[in-house]
Amino acid sequence: MKKRFITHEKLETSKLNAFALPTIFLLLLFFFVMLTNIRKDKLQVGAVNAPQATELSAIGKKAIVTTIYIGKPVGKLATPSRIQLNNMILTVAGVETYMKKKRAMLQPDEYSLMTVMLKVDKDTPMGVVSDVKQALRRANVLNIIYSARPE
Amino acid sequence: MMRRFQRTIPDVDANWATNIVVLLLIFFIVITSVDADMGLERRLPPPVGKYTPVKVEPRNILNVFLTDTDELICGNQIVGIGELRILVKAFISNPKNNKELPEKEIKKIPLLGNMAVTSKHVISVQCGRNTTYQAYIDVQNELVGAYNELRDNLAQKKWGVKYVDLSIDRQKAISACYPMRISEAEPQLSKGGKK
Numbered sequence: 001m002k003k004r005f006i007t008h009e010k011l012e013t014s015k016l017n018a019f020a021l022p023t024i025f026l027l028l029l030f031f032f033v034m035l036t037n038i039r040k041d042k043l044q045v046g047a048v049n050a051p052q053a054t055e056l057s058a059i060g061k062k063a064i065v066t067t068i069y070i071g072k073p074v075g076k077l078a079t080p081s082r083i084q085l086n087n088m089i090l091t092v093a094g095v096e097t098y099m100k101k102k103r104a105m106l107q108p109d110e111y112s113l114m115t116v117m118l119k120v121d122k123d124t125p126m127g128v129v130s131d132v133k134q135a136l137r138r139a140n141v142l143n144i145i146y147s148a149r150p151e
Numbered sequence: 152m153m154r155r156f157q158r159t160i161p162d163v164d165a166n167w168a169t170n171i172v173v174l175l176l177i178f179f180i181v182i183t184s185v186d187a188d189m190g191l192e193r194r195l196p197p198p199v200g201k202y203t204p205v206k207v208e209p210r211n212i213l214n215v216f217l218t219d220t221d222e223l224i225c226g227n228q229i230v231g232i233g234e235l236r237i238l239v240k241a242f243i244s245n246p247k248n249n250k251e252l253p254e255k256e257i258k259k260i261p262l263l264g265n266m267a268v269t270s271k272h273v274i275s276v277q278c279g280r281n282t283t284y285q286a287y288i289d290v291q292n293e294l295v296g297a298y299n300e301l302r303d304n305l306a307q308k309k310w311g312v313k314y315v316d317l318s319i320d321r322q323k324a325i326s327a328c329y330p331m332r333i334s335e336a337e338p339q340l341s342k343g344g345k346k
Binding site for chain 2 (some may be wrong): 021022025026028029032033035036037051052053055056057058059065075080105117118120121123124125127129130133136137140142143144145146147148149150
């Protein structure tokens with residue numbers, strides 16, 4: 001009888017209750033999963049350092065965003081291109097055809113939601129940027145956002 | 152006969168789960184890029200040929216030009232980037248109804264009543280082909296900043312809060328008083344620039 005009582009007490013000495021820990025970590029995990037937007041496209045043009053600005057606004061939630069990177073020129077081709085769109089290195093004409101195709105796939109009421117995010121390196125000459133802008137104009141994609149870093 | 156004791160249910164060992172979750176957590180923390188997609192929004196003019204260029208009176212235009220060496224020319228004089236905001240604010244608001252600055256038009260705006268608005272002003276930003284992007288963004292930033300400051304001032308005067316804290320209807324009314332009219336013109340061909 002006495003012996004039984006002792007064993008019982010031994011079982012009662014509980015460990016530190018760690019059940020809550022996985023739950024807390026899971027919550028944190030979900031938080032970070034929600035926060036993460038996995039970059040599908042790997043940067044193929046040279047480094048893109050965004051310029052700095054103060055008057056920034058966030059991108060609209062419903063916007064159909066296409067990102068165009070313009071970095072430092074790479075490649076051994078005679079005319080190095082520095083424009084990247086979805087894992088492809090394109091010329092200005094390529095951007096135009098791609099955007100036209102993309103526009104053709106959408107419903108007419110979605111046209112105004114089409115937005116192009118321009119992630120441009122801060123040392124890029126404006127000539128390249130304006131060529132891209134003119135291409136977007138010809139493709140009739142008119143909403144653009146100049147990506148920038150808050151100061 | 153010995154009676155079997157009812158045993159306490161053994162603890163489920165949850166350590167493995169914790170470890171895995173922690174690993175995943177670290178993975179996602181590393182992968183997460185906090186840089187939210189922020190930037191300066193702009194709207195390009197419609198494609199050439201689909202519209203006829205409107206003639207604008209000289210008093211309604213403010214020409215901002217960035218040279219290939221990142222010098223800023225506003226109107227006819229060379230200015231520093233710090234002065235641009237003041238010039239642009241004076242141009243947009245035209246507080247004294249100056250004949251040289253944009254003409255004002257009385258407009259009826261919901262929530263605000265009749266307001267004198269410089270509804271025809273245009274700020275034209277042009278640059279050379281070798282202007283750096285950072286300089287261009289600096290200029291664009293100052294222009295947006297000028298509009299934001301004017302809107303903030305009006306919002307403070309009317310409702311005592313900042314523009315961003317207003318309801319959507321009120322924001323619309325305020326932005327109708329200071330409509331953003333920045334023209335994205337094609338770059339000029341300049342000496343030394345490559346086509």
